[in-house]
Amino acid sequence: MILPSASPLTWTLSLAAAAAYAVSATGASRVNQILPRITVWLAWTLHGCLLAWGLWGGERPLFGFAPALSITAWLVGLVYAVENVVFPQLKTPWMLSGGGAAAVLLTLVFPGEPLSAHLSAWLPLHWALGIASYGLFAVAVIHAWMMTRAEARIRSASGGFDGMPLLTMERLTFRFVNVGFVLLSATLIAGFFFGSHLYGSAHALKWDHKSIFSVLSWLTFGVLLIGRARFGWRGRKAVRVLYVGSGLLLLAYVGSRFVLEVMLERSL
Template identity: 65%
Template sequence: MEGRCQRENPWPKGTLWDMILPSASPFGWLLAAAAAVAYAVPAAAGPRLGTGATRTALALAWGLHGAVLAWALVGETPPRFGFAPALSMTAWLVLTVYAVERQLFPQMQARWMLAGLGAVVVLLASVFPGQPLHGTASPWLPLHLTLGIASYGLFAAAVVHAALMARAERQIRQAADPHSGMPLLTLERLTFRFVMAGFVLLTATLLAGGLFGEQLYGRAWRWDHKVVFSLLSWVTFAILLLGRTQFGWRGRSAMRVLYGGAMLLLLAYVGSRFVLEVVLGKSA
């Protein structure tokens, strides 16, 4: 019997192949593939695709992406979560913010970059769906995860706006059409609004984890890579906001601090879970 089992599954548990095999259901894969294709169309076509067609393709991709996330949390048994689903949810939130802002600022131009990002993260989350969520976890755990992912999304939106700022500055130096994108001051103001909102949610996430860690995860607060990087990112964003309000930080120096804080935050959960799930093949 033991020999037959080994022949049926020659890959040892914990390997990359073992993680991919039980990933999404066929329906989940179908949704993910449809969303990735819908994202790939505007990403590959670029400016050659008309504005109306691009908007339609992105709306379809956004809807399919949301269906993928909903199916992963509700349709799959048991639901899973990990570094790739966290990235997928973050990208979906950024696209949601972009869709709202496009109604207020039609001149915003980031759809091709975001479409390419969406295609990548949807497929990545299907290949690496993460570990099953334990049924014995606290009922407050989804709220804690929601706060964390929302802060990821807001900081990611701030990074996207910072990238648009850098592009606007290059256009100004090259004497490009000043009406080809959003005004630089508007982008800067939006960037720091997203940073402030993300900082508030990150603070709430860290407080919840520190005060109620035992109820949420079944263990008390402990110093691990996730906690250390999260606190370092919190300090970085606090310095950025303090420098902005007290010393008027702006431009490239402020953006470097933003990028540094975002990278630390990315390493906190996504980076640590990537190492555990993919490099080490562990579940916790």
């Protein structure tokens, strides 16, 4: 859905975005955050132009595991950009920049398969819900990782997380989990009950690897939210369950598509 064939403009935007992400990642740990913030904004803008070119560049859009990761990385960058306005003391996470660079370059190598012209017009909405949930859970994972690091620094008396209170970071983390869970629920409902309309009769409701991992991740996130609301799960226990659910979700689409596209060399 993202990259067209490797045209000169595609290569130029991809390499420029990856370079800007790399510069931001290498400067993420510095005290002076001006250069990392400028470069991450530049990278995010170039990345957005790359996605827009893939959608409206005149060729049939492509989709696969790498383009899905690319959109997810861009959405994570968007959330971070908004957060950075609200919390200017927040540093540029090197994971964000490094992941963005990797996703852009990976899509050059594995651009995906052309979408069929006969697919439902509602399919992009279904995919948008799914990828948005991917992005929100990815943001939650990054926040949980930063929260864990901050807590470790406090325990070792080496400083906290750059002025952002741990409770604020924790609330942000689980707000993303809550919204991501809602979007994932909507994605699963649409896929299970309208799969034949979205993908055709050959793709009606069936329990394949993608469905199984998706449901397992949904159940895991549901357990996490119930455990937090009813039993007050916090700290490492909650973070571990979040990691497990996110890993299952990653296997659901990206993992399944990686096996089909790269290992089995099968099309959509």
